[in-house]
Amino acid sequence: MIAADGWADPQLLPGPTRQPVAVRTVPRAPASRRAGTHRRHRPVPRDEAAAWTERIIIARGLQLGQNEARRRYDRLAQQHPHHATAQAALLQQLCPKWSGDGDRAFAFARECAQAAPVGAPNAVLVVEAHLERWLDFDTDRERTAYVRSTPVAEEIMQAAQRSMLHPDFVDRPGWVWVRSSFALMFSLTDRPWWEVAMIVVSGVAVLVTGAASLLVTYVMAAAGTEPGQEWLWGVVVAAWLLTVILAWPIVLLWRRRGDEAGPHPRWPMIHRAG
Template sequence: MWPFTRTPVIDPTHGDPRARALMNALAVQDRNTVRACLADVHDPDARAFLISLAADVPGVQDWIPRWVEEEPDSTLPLLLRGCHAVWWAWEARGAAYAKHTSQEQFDEFFRRLRLAENCLDEVTRRTPEDTTAWAFLTASARGRQIGPEEAAARFDAVVKYAPEHVMAHEQRLQYLCAKWSGSHEEMFAFARESASKATPGSQVHNIVAAAHIEYWLRLPSGEDQEHMRHPQVRQELIAAANQSVLHPSFRFVPGWPSRANTFAMALHMSGEFGWAARVFDVVGDHVTDWPWSYRGNAAKRFVSARKDAYAFGR
């Protein structure tokens, strides 16, 4: 696929027309189109991807309570309101560490998370098999600092119906990070156990790369690069990539680029430029904000890493 002829633009929909239509419909309060966009989406990962985009549309909180009130028997507006409130809560908190976050921000953060959980709890009460609702409850568990047993129960409720639900695994990994409610040991144990159970071609294998990136973030300068370039880490990343994005059975369900970008960045940081180049072949121009934003401007970091991979890996 090299050379690429344009500077990639971060598109959260990855060019998916249904995803774009859904976001546009929510922006103009078009309930019928929202329903139509989601009506026949039954794959758990695809549905979670679409709902995640819908949840991130600004201003939904201003009008969706009316939809909930006017259609009390429908779980869709409740689900959208609850999922939106999870991301809306993080908007209030900001991305800074706790010591740099004000009490006012925390108060609003928890208020919005309570709203989210009230909605999502009702969805799961009516439809216990709603994996998207459970996945977002897995995400909110981290913010609300829910105890380990309840947090694990939420994740288990997802994988009961969708054993390889990617978003749920990613959110569970975040909960188990040392910066939240776990430890490096718990994080890596979960990532490796989940990958060992995942089928070839599954996107779940990406959490191995995500775990190494999270660990890299916590290390002092110098030690971070040393970790990523350790022979065992490099071997583990290559093996995980070959079971996922580089496997012939890789599942290209909506949302796949963020998982492929995770491998591209991890392999680039590990100095495995040849393997990174193979992943960039798959990614094309589908750059994603996460995880590249951990290193600064996401699009620029993506382009720089891609140039390295093709220059030194071929």
Template sequence: MLPAVPSDHQGLVRRVADHHPELQPLETAAAMGNWAGVEEFFAGLTDPSDRLHAGWLVGRVDGVERLLAPAAMAETGDTTLARTLYGIRLVVMGWNIRTAARAEHVSREQFAAFREHCIRAEQMLIDATAVQPDNTTAWIERIVTARALQVGQSEARRRYDRVAQHAPHVLPAQQQLLQKLLPKWSGSFEAAEAFVRERVAAAPPGSPVPALLLDYHVERWLDLDDNEVAPYLARIHDDLRTAEAMTLDPAWRPGFDRYKVHHNLAFLFSLAGLDFQAAKQFRAIGRNFTESPWNYLNGEAVDNFTKRRATALAKG
């Protein structure tokens, strides 16, 4: 049975399927073991970003591997969707074992189990892309496994290029490669920023790609010393306004990651002291809460969000 719409004491809605009610039939089908319902839902999705976010939603359903594993191993029919979703689920299971803790706080046993799950996921995804070379969902998840299995930068870029060959302006693909290009995954901020600016410059009108600027600046902010924060935030106002302008473009088609964009904008505008701009983003968010990026601040994420929202709305 699916949980009732969960909210906290602040009345905030947390679950992705409640942020986007159109995803609820998919979540229900996955939770109830209805493979035909899952297939039918994906048959109605054509946007690569939407397909990926729907895949991630399925991958987070507890116990869904009991549905996906047999479908992925079936000897008849098209197994590419099942293998793609099972690969995503294996990565989720592996990361749940590893946890989000820093490497020094993860045990050898946790690392071993994490790696074993990601190797199995990689094989599922390789099979899916071999049969269906334009399977952007599987290729994007293979950028995730490239990071998890610590393959080189060139291989991660090759996987991204396979996505871009079929869909050159898919924000989640760029977000996943951005992670690989950062210093925490053996990259550099210089390489990461160069990639971000290249992709933003190439984005067509109405594209969600300018939101990549926000991901980069959040990551860069996390690495700053206290005395560097204020000058850095003062330098990125133009980038924040570029991303804000994207959300106001009549051609912008907000998908299943719209609230991530609004939360990142609210977060960075608030940190930069631009409360009027932050207030507009908090209004767009409404009750649709996400832990990230508010969990990057000291204290509880929900308290950070509600306090900064109150400040912004009072001023803006």
């Protein structure tokens, strides 16, 4: 225990002599100065960018709120305006699962992608935002309809052309995250193999039967038919009917693609992309 005069209580000191010992005390700063210490903004050195990125993550883990997370990011962005890792950390904070808002998350992702120079990895934030929204759906049908809609596919392609598909893109630290995120989204937006196979098979079958039917029709119309061969016209009609039936899967799949590209009732804002 330290007395008011700066001397330690001899009863609390170890040893046989228990002689008073002088202890230096440091006076605390006034409360007014202590309250304003955190407001003294100094530039964030380059070697502390990773630490400030972790501070954004810590703010999310401690549930300090949107404003505090944004304040920490703004401090970092003053010296590092295109720090992709820090932007990804704040993007998570802006998502609905962390008491954020989907519109604000998309707005932030698109702003970072457009502000960064071409060839930078920042456009991957657009992919992250779409993946977060994709995960928010309840059924596989809704997820599939979302990622394969035309506005989403076009925005993902534009983001890729601005980042990893651009000639200026370099595989710097973090490139695995960027390329993997785009690869995942491209795999989700791609059509199932069986649909592609059905379209190819149907297209080839329509081409063969249609060409054969056209050739037979031309020959029969030019040469005519002899008595007793009228049944050949029935074969021609059947061939044309088979051509239409084989083309029907292509029509159905094309209509399905159009339905998927239409407005989605739960997420209309994806049609305002860009």
